Amino acid sequence: MTQIIQPGEIRPPAQEAPFVRSADRKQVFRRRADRLLQLAAGHPLEPFLMFMSSLAGAQQDALDAIPESSADLAMGLAEHRKRGEPVYPVTDTPLDPLWHQALHSILAAILDSSPEPTRKVIRGLQEMPADELDTLARNLLVGETAMADPAKAPLLAAALQVYRTHLATSLPLEEFGSIRSEQEHHPGNCPVCGSRPDVGIVHAAGPESGLRYLHCSMCESEWHLVRVKCSNCEATTGLSYLGLEGEDGSVKAESCTECNTYLKLLYREKNHELDPVADDLASLALDLLMAEENVLRNGSSLFFIPGEESSSAN
Ligand SMILES: [Zn+2]
Ligand SMILES: [Zn+2]
Incomplete structure (x- = not known):
């Protein structure tokens, strides 16, 4: 089967890069x-x-x-x-x-x-x-x-x-290896537990280097989704990337004009220590910026219930 490289994908997934x-x-x-x-x-x-x-x-x-x-x-x-x-x-x-x-x-x-x-x-x-x-x-x-x-x-x-x-x-590793064929599964849900992602991570090491994975807000699993694709509506056009001014560009919001949502992406090539939950919480200013633009957050944050912390964050 011919592999079609998706727009923006740095290289096709290496053979050994796991789906989950x-x-x-x-x-x-x-x-x-x-x-x-x-x-x-x-x-x-x-x-x-x-x-x-x-x-x-x-x-x-x-x-x-x-x-x-x-x-x-x-x-x-x-x-x-x-x-x-x-x-x-x-x-x-x-x-x-x-x-x-x-x-x-x-x-x-x-x-x-x-x-x-x-x-x-x-x-x-x-x-x-x-x-x-x-x-x-x-x-x-x-x-x-x-x-x-x-x-x-x-x-x-x-x-x-x-x-x-x-x-x-606790799943046997070979089970993870076989969670590969569910390409038809909606990328907005974790293939292990069905929960929404909190953020996406672009990895910078190993076979996953350069690939984007979505991080499960509930079970910490990650699953592959090609870059420049909306994780909510799967649109591949009309996406834009916004970071905070003065920051190092390691956290950006991928926003989609089709469905008017955004997902934060963490770029490990900029910083290997980025953590999906920690860096999501610490970049709350980016969520506030997106809220000002009236773009809705796609995916959940279990630790930030909108309306509460935002008021204490001024
Ligand atoms: Zn999960
Ligand atoms: Zn979309």
Whole structure:
């Protein structure tokens, strides 16, 4: 079959570049915590980024406490794969008590270092019955962030991310290798869990170098999407790229005139340390700029519920 190079694609995907990349479960949240700390210094959102750093550290500890082998791999995996559906769909995978374990571990870890208003929220969640926690979790999992309490959402999302990352990284590697043929799957949804991406990453090392992957906001998996293609409506024309003046160009908004949405792209060739969640949060000014242009954000951010943090960010 002839490979057609998409406009803007630096080179066709190398044979060995995988369609889906799985997170490094030993490091993913620890690296994020370090990156957030680095970004926080002198940043207008310093206290928020510092808090997110301790939250990411607590996420790594919670993930480390879950045995790798405990994911139920028999859980309809082959069934879903056959139908070209996400492997662990967020919408119909039962919530496991493991997510409560992750939540309580995270809450206990950040309680002492949190400011008083956050401590109040933490104590409220610590006392909440499991079924109420599950209801809040389900709303977040299906993307009902509008219904979420902005004070509780980041804490719940942090625990769900740990649980979903645990599931995704417990998949046998050969399963990831075979998640390749679902080219018909909508690029706006994670092939592993069906969630929306938060940002795209243009890699700068290994077989993925020069390729764009979308990063899952929920399970930390990444999937390949050719460059210069809208991840929302798949348009390949009418795209433009906007960065913040005075910045190094490592974060840009890819905006689409067809559907009037944008997705942030992180360019690792400019900075190898860019992290999808940390650098998304630290570049909130770019979201505000896009909001001024009336372009809607495509994809979700679990840690930023619009309307709340934007007011504190002035
Ligand atoms: Zn996912
Ligand atoms: Zn579009």
